[in-house]
Structure formats: C-alpha cells, structure tokens
Amino acid sequence: MDINQQIKEIKQSFRLMMDGMVATSMRNKGLDYKLNWGATLPRLKAKAEEIGQDYDLAIALWKENVRECKILATMLMPADKILPEVVDIWMEQIDSQEIAEQASFNLFQYLPFAAEKAYTWMASDKELYQLCGFHVLSRLFMNGQQPNERGINEFIDQALAAIQGQSLMVKKAAMNTMMRFAELGLVYERLAKSALKRANLDFF
Numbered sequence: 356m357d358i359n360q361q362i363k364e365i366k367q368s369f370r371l372m373m374d375g376m377v378a379t380s381m382r383n384k385g386l387d388y389k390l391n392w393g394a395t396l397p398r399l400k401a402k403a404e405e406i407g408q409d410y411d412l413a414i415a416l417w418k419e420n421v422r423e424c425k426i427l428a429t430m431l432m433p434a435d436k437i438l439p440e441v442v443d444i445w446m447e448q449i450d451s452q453e454i455a456e457q458a459s460f461n462l463f464q465y466l467p468f469a470a471e472k473a474y475t476w477m478a479s480d481k482e483l484y485q486l487c488g489f490h491v492l493s494r495l496f497m498n499g500q501q502p503n504e505r506g507i508n509e510f511i512d513q514a515l516a517a518i519q520g521q522s523l524m525v526k527k528a529a530m531n532t533m534m535r536f537a538e539l540g541l542v543y544e545r546l547a548k549s550a551l552k553r554a555n556l557d558f559f
Contacts, residue, residue, distance in 0.1 A: 358415045362424075365402070365416070369423045372398045394423045396457075403430035410436045417445060422453075429458045434465035442472060446484065452524055455483045459490035470495055474506065477513045482522050489517065489528035496535035501543075510536065511550045518556060 356364075372394035406412070406427075413432035416424040442463070449455050463469060469491050477488030492510065502510055510532075517529035537547040551557055 358411060361412060362415055362419065365406075365427065366419075366421070366424070368402060369394055369421075372402075372423075396426070399423060399426050400430065403427055406431060408433040413437075414441075417448075425454050426457045426461075429454075429461040432462050434462055435467060437462070437466070439468055439472070442466065446476070446487065449483050449487070452483070452486065455486045456490060459487045460494070463487060463491045464494035470500065470502075470506070474509055477510070477517075482525055485513075485517060485522070485525045486528050489514070489525065489532045493528070493532040493535045496532065496539055499539070501539055507543075507546065511546065515550060515554050515556075518551075519554060 409431050410433055413428045416431065417428035419425070445458065449458060463472065466472065473488045473491040473495065475488070476484040477492065479485055479488070514529045514533050514536075517525045518533070520526060533547050533551070537544040
C-alpha cells in the first residue's frame with residue numbers, strides 16, 4: 356500500500372476514535388488544529404502499536420496539519436533513524452504545548468543525541484523549545500543519566516532562569532526536572548538545594 360493510501364486509511368480510523376468533548380475542550384483551551392478529532396492518547400498508542408515503527412510514514416504524517424497525525428508521527432518515528440536536522444525541522448514546526456510534550460515523551464527522549472538537543476533547547480528563548488528541553492532532561496535524569504560538570508552548571512543556570520521566568524508551563528517543567536535532578540543522588544540533591552536557596556526559592 357502506498358503512503359498516501361495509508362494516510363487516508365489512518366485518517367478514516369481517527370473518525371471512529373472521534374471524541375467531540377475532548378476536541379471541544381481543546382478548542383476552548385486555544386488549541387487550534389486545522390483538524391482535531393479529539394482522539395485520546397491511549398487509542399492513538401494502540402493505533403501506533405498496530406502499525407509499528409515506520410520512518411517514511413511518520414515523516415508523511417507529520418506534514419499533515421492534524422493533531423492526531425502529528426502525535427501518531429511521534430509514536431511511529433524510530434528514534435535511531437531520525438537525523439538531527441529532521442528533529443530540528445520538527446521542532447520548528449511544533450506550535451502547541453501538547454505536541455511539544457508528546458514529541459518529548461514519545462520520541463525526543465529516546466534519541467541517541469537527546470541530551471545534546473535538550474541542552475540546546477533549554478537555552479533557547481522560545482517557550483516550546485525550553486519546554487521540550489526540560490521534559491527530555493527530566494526523562495534522562497529519571498533513567499539515571501548523570502550530567503557532567505558542565506552539564507550540571509548549565510542545567511542549574513537554565514532551570515533557575517526558567518523557574519523565575521514568566522512562562523507557567525516552562526516553570527512547571529523546570530521545577531519537575533530539578534526534582535528529578537535531585538533524585539540522582541545526594542550530591543545532586545545538595546546542588547539543587549543550594550542553587551534554589553541562592554535564588555530564594557525553596558520547594559524541597
């Protein structure tokens with residue numbers, strides 16, 4: 356089956372998953388996709404498992420301005436096949452918190468160059484880039500990946516800036532990542548605590 360046919364069938368399957376309440380609630384929150392069936396994440400996950408990883412299909416789905424296509428693309432893309440340049444293009448095209456979070460959790464955290472991207476994004480002046488950066492780092496820390504000295508300093512600086520910044524979603528993500536950082540061990544916990552203290556912040 357060619358890719359266009361596959362995409363047509365996938366889109367038809369979204370109709371069956373349609374959830375008007377989810378779609379309406381998203382619209383009310385200002386999430387404005389060209390098309391949004393309101394399919395729930397578990398149903399999209401089941402669909403992704405049924406299809407299996409597929410690079411070409413993921414690339415084609417991502418190009419569709421449809422919420423479900425974009426989320427499914429992040430689930431189908433093999434993390435070891437996508438090039439850094441393609442990740443950059445996807446990142447540029449992310450325009451909502453939901454897609455940023457789905458891309459971070461379904462794909463970006465598994466990239467062979469995940470940490471490198473996370474540090475770059477975290478230092479960006481764009482909210483959604485920062486969000487992805489913190490989400491990816493949070494997952495890496497959760498999996499026990501320890502940053503080197505430079506990484507530690509960079510992370511703490513960016514996290515403090517974000518926690519004191521204006522963006523609520525980035526602030527939340529940075530605080531969450533700081534907690535994960537502290538869970539890496541006693542040394543990290545002390546570093547986190549003293550950094551927060553210096554900034555007159557205390558949430559431990």
